[in-house]
Amino acid sequence: MNNNNTLENSFNASYEELNFVEKAWINYFNLFESEAIATAVIAFLMHEIVYFGRCIPFFIADYIPSFAKYKLQPAKVNTAKEQWTCLKSVLTSHFLIELPLIFGFHPVATFFGMEITTVPFPHWQTMCYQIALFFVMEDTFHYWFHRLLHYGPFYRYIHKQHHEYSAPFGLAAEYAHPLEVLILGTGTIGGPLLWVSITRNLHLITVFIWISLRLFQAIDAHSGYDFPWSLRHFLPFWAGAEHHDYHHMAFVNCFSTSFRWWDHLMGTDLKYKAYRQKREEQADELKAAATSGSTTASSSGSKKSN
Ligand SMILES: [Zn+2]
Ligand SMILES: [Zn+2]
Numbered sequence: 001m002n003n004n005n006t007l008e009n010s011f012n013a014s015y016e017e018l019n020f021v022e023k024a025w026i027n028y029f030n031l032f033e034s035e036a037i038a039t040a041v042i043a044f045l046m047h048e049i050v051y052f053g054r055c056i057p058f059f060i061a062d063y064i065p066s067f068a069k070y071k072l073q074p075a076k077v078n079t080a081k082e083q084w085t086c087l088k089s090v091l092t093s094h095f096l097i098e099l100p101l102i103f104g105f106h107p108v109a110t111f112f113g114m115e116i117t118t119v120p121f122p123h124w125q126t127m128c129y130q131i132a133l134f135f136v137m138e139d140t141f142h143y144w145f146h147r148l149l150h151y152g153p154f155y156r157y158i159h160k161q162h163h164e165y166s167a168p169f170g171l172a173a174e175y176a177h178p179l180e181v182l183i184l185g186t187g188t189i190g191g192p193l194l195w196v197s198i199t200r201n202l203h204l205i206t207v208f209i210w211i212s213l214r215l216f217q218a219i220d221a222h223s224g225y226d227f228p229w230s231l232r233h234f235l236p237f238w239a240g241a242e243h244h245d246y247h248h249m250a251f252v253n254c255f256s257t258s259f260r261w262w263d264h265l266m267g268t269d270l271k272y273k274a275y276r277q278k279r280e281e282q283a284d285e286l287k288a289a290a291t292s293g294s295t296t297a298s299s300s301g302s303k304k305s306n
Contacts, residue, residue: 250275
């Protein structure tokens with residue numbers, strides 16, 4: 001079907017009233033005969049650009065000595081060969097598993113009433129509450145299915161691959177068995193599909209922003225870095241790398257993705273909390289030892305007045 005009538009069909013405003021992104025959006029879709037192919041192409045490109053683009057800063061960070069102190073497991077180094085193996089596996093999975101799924105997305109999305117080419121885009125407040133809801137839905141789905149994947153045969157035959165890296169790095173976020181990609185990917189795309197099937201109120205651009213933010217979250221969680229500017233220092237309920245890195249290191253606890261509340265509620269973070277407390281105590285002891293050492297050295301035997 002020729003899709004050149006997209007412009008007339010989807011306009012609620014005149015072309016001049018649209019912002020730059022909305023104009024680009026409509027012009028992009030008018031390039032294609034098929035809206036389904038246009039959707040798949042942009043979705044796949046967006047996924048590749050966001051995924052690998054977000055990994056690059058962490059890859060560079062490994063070569064900056066002053067960032068080494070922010071490493072969560074500094075003793076473990078992933079060799080270039082290990083990272084190359086991971087990259088090849090992730091790329092294979094993107095082309096053989098995710099690309100066919102992405103092509104299947106448009107028919108399902110439009111069946112449930114998702115807006116694809118409609119402009120102008122929804123109000124930013126609408127996008128915000130919907131994306132916040134998708135984060136909560138995905139986190140809940142992921143928590144329970146991730147716990148299931150740690151059960152005997154599910155772990156041995158499916159989830160073990162993702163746990164090959166006990167000190168993960170950004171690229172390893174999507175390093176997983178095809179079935180795991182399918183199961184946990186459902187948590188990412190299932191929320192928006194469920195929402196639009198009930199409300200008939202969702203635009204593809206909102207889904208794209210949600211998936212981009214979800215990729216940011218997943219790569220950050222696997223980065224192996226806990227920077228002072230990492231989100232968890234500003235949002236105490238945000239899991240971040242420190243939470244998921246422990247899961248990879250210890251193979252237990254911390255099953256959720258974005259938030260800490262499920263692990264807290266279900267008591268699946270007790271070992272993690274004990275480990276964290278121990279590390280904090282060790283850091284305090286080291287600090288105290290360093291302080292008393294410097295005090296002794298500076299006083300040089302003279303008695304302190306206080
Ligand atoms: Zn796991
Ligand atoms: Zn992981």
